[in-house]
Amino acid sequence: MKSRLVIALLSTTLLLAGNAAAEDLVFTSWGGTTQDAQKTYWADAFTAESNIAVTQDGPTDYGKIKAMVEAGNVTWDVVDVEGDYAVQAGNAGLLEKLDFSVIDKTKLDPRFVTDYSVGSFYYSFVIGCNKDAVEACPKTWADLFDTQKFPGKRTFYKWSAPGVIEAALLADGVAADKLYPLDLDRAFRKLDTIKADIVWWDSGAQSQQLLASAEAPFGSFWNGRLTALAETGVTVETSWTNNITAADSLVVPKGAKNKDAAMKFIAQATSDQAQAQFATATGYAPINLDASTLMDAELRSSLPDMQADTQVNADMGYWAEHRDEIGTRWYAWQAK
């Protein structure tokens, strides 16, 4: 039984690998409504223009990237990754240098441009609340960490990444401009106070499900997932107070089979047109500085980069440097 299962799994893997090895470009992202928009406005538009077919794969998996690069059999050509990972992986030699004669970086938000990566889109962790399920919605991170005032389950991003640690410190009264270097002891002490009331979400789709069903009537979310959820008819309230920004990046794993096509794809995906359309569809902000002019002004004003008043920028450099250390501690704390 077990061996048959193994073989079945193996043959499936082989089939999938075979597919990806064809001449098409393979784009990998995180799935859900976000990747749907990436497919429509980046990949399909790219295919129409260049005649290069784009195969969608996912979800992004850092272990797989490492395995592919080490084995010299890289089946992903362009991957959407978290910004801090992009910096770290670039330094670790897992990524191709981007060809900036193909990709016009003068138009791109310089905060997210490195030799190995450019921004993909720009998002905020915000406080989301299902208004129909509760009498009052938390407005600040301190509210979200206050189980007296706001009893019930709250949901946070499960994986070690910029966002939750910062939120805990802000809730505990650390000033937004004094967050880094992160006081991890203090952050975990604060997190301890609500640990029993946390339900973790491990994918954007799950976060939407938890909020819509009021399994967790409030929590910390990617802002675009709330936009998408509101469109399905759920009464969502979003608080932008101290929204914590981070960006995804586009990278090319080292040894990607269709490197030239990958550069062209990234050029198209980061163009003002593609970025404007993607932002309109998802509620995430564009990383192309010219995209604003192509977007509806009212919608533009609702995107994360326009919520600058109390905004907190997660420090990707700090995270890239301390990613392993924080991660080890984070998962150990979760398992306690």
Add this chain to the structure above:
Amino acid sequence: MAVTVATGAVKTKREGTFGYLLPALLLIAFFFIVPVLMLLVRSVLEPEPGLQNYAVLLGSTTYLRVFLNTFMVAGVVTLVSIVIGYPVAWLLAIMPERWSRIVLAIIILSMWTNLLARTYAWMVLLQRTGVVNKTLMGLGLIDQPLALVNNLVGVTIGMTYIMLPFVILPLMGVIRAIDPAILRAAALCGAGRLQCFWRVLLPLSLPGIAAGALMVFVMSLGYFVTPALLGGTANMMLAELVAQFVQSLVNWGMGGAAALVLLVVTLALYAVQLRYFNPARGT
């Protein structure tokens, strides 16, 4: 584990049959054994040669808790599966065959349904705002929703459901093989129904219980999807820990070390099974 099964079978047959197994063995060797060995080798080579990964793994209370939790979950699931599965197996064994065939088909069909789909279904059913809680609250049986998911309860329900066929099928075979005349003889000698069960049926079906229990326990040890989705982070099991090391922390040395611990435990249990419950030896 798969290969051990295969070579075990070879020994009991003539050497000539080995050739037929060769393609399967090669396939497993290349795509299963070699990659697994490579990961295990990394556990003593990364980040530098030595046993420091094992020292960290076995010296940390956090990881020890994950080990203990893995055994605890596997144990609870095994126990509940036996308690629920035994009556079903018994019923299947004594039912008229046309009925038992239908029940058996239902049990086996559920095994063919996608694991992920089944687990998500449990998630929707068991959550605080799910069907189970809503129904119980609607009936006025409870005021507050019960915590049925993101904890040990959720993991146990989800995994027991998946493991039940693996208990029911071997047990059914063993119970069917028990001569009904023995039970009649016990009754004739004055044994009550309970006594018949405790002193005759149960001892005779013990080999089936042991086989089913060991199978479920070993399978549960390495389970990933169900505990990841239905358990909380405090119920983490070993397989999740391995995935976390490999995927999120990209620390393959530690991942390999955790995987080896799991493999050693599994093989040890498998050895116990071969030693004490080998049907070929007629025990």
